[in-house]
Amino acid sequence: MLQVVVSAQDHIMCIQTEREALLQFKAALLDHHGMLSSWTTSDCCQWQGIRCSNLTAHVLMLDLHGHINYSYAFNRITGIASQRYIRGEIHKSLMELQQLNYLNLSSNSFQGRGIPEFLGSLTNLRYLDLSHSDFEGKIPTQFGSLSHLKYLNLASNSLEGSIPRQLGNLSQLQHLDLSGNQFEGNIPSQVGNLSQLQHLDLRYNSFEGSIPSQLGNLSNL
Numbered sequence: 001m002l003q004v005v006v007s008a009q010d011h012i013m014c015i016q017t018e019r020e021a022l023l024q025f026k027a028a029l030l031d032h033h034g035m036l037s038s039w040t041t042s043d044c045c046q047w048q049g050i051r052c053s054n055l056t057a058h059v060l061m062l063d064l065h066g067h068i069n070y071s072y073a074f075n076r077i078t079g080i081a082s083q084r085y086i087r088g089e090i091h092k093s094l095m096e097l098q099q100l101n102y103l104n105l106s107s108n109s110f111q112g113r114g115i116p117e118f119l120g121s122l123t124n125l126r127y128l129d130l131s132h133s134d135f136e137g138k139i140p141t142q143f144g145s146l147s148h149l150k151y152l153n154l155a156s157n158s159l160e161g162s163i164p165r166q167l168g169n170l171s172q173l174q175h176l177d178l179s180g181n182q183f184e185g186n187i188p189s190q191v192g193n194l195s196q197l198q199h200l201d202l203r204y205n206s207f208e209g210s211i212p213s214q215l216g217n218l219s220n221l
Helices: 016-027 092-096 117-121 141-145 165-169 189-193 213-217
Strands: 050-052 059-063 102-104 127-129 151-153 158-161 175-177 182-185 199-201
Touching: 016 092, 092 117, 117 141, 141 165, 165 189, 189 213
Parallel strands: 059 102, 102 127, 127 151, 151 175, 158 182, 175 199
Antiparallel strands: 050 059
């Protein structure tokens, strides 16, 4: 007797609502360097910078880190520094990507905009890198809701104000880089609650007062 075995498909197509959310995100950006040129096909899981779950097809990773060359290492042929980045704003449609656990938008140009508060609703994030991207304003207090976050890099922007004490809620955080901004005031004692922290960089800011004694509790640094 002939038996027919039907195997599962090797690849699951992306979820339509998430594809539409990514296209809205793209529409709010200026992409002069073609970083999003592959974002035209029906399957968003095959787009550059996107990774999806093989089981559920949910978007898990969005990695659109740019490259802005501030050095004098010019291209020998064109004489132009090698650069590759996106500009514009981060559209709230990213809120549709609720399974997202990795978001890297570093080394782009968001032209003095504030970091969107809605990123604090992406509660599955483990990795968030917004460094070197021309953000201004304050760290959203909503980031205190990112309870699974292990890596947070906001370095080399123009962020100001004080570090929100809500960051002390990030009990899984292992890497925190806030260097090269314009933060002021006291370093909040709640940073001492980050018991998993292995890397902490607060250089090149304008903090006042003494270093909280609670930072002595960070035995994994």
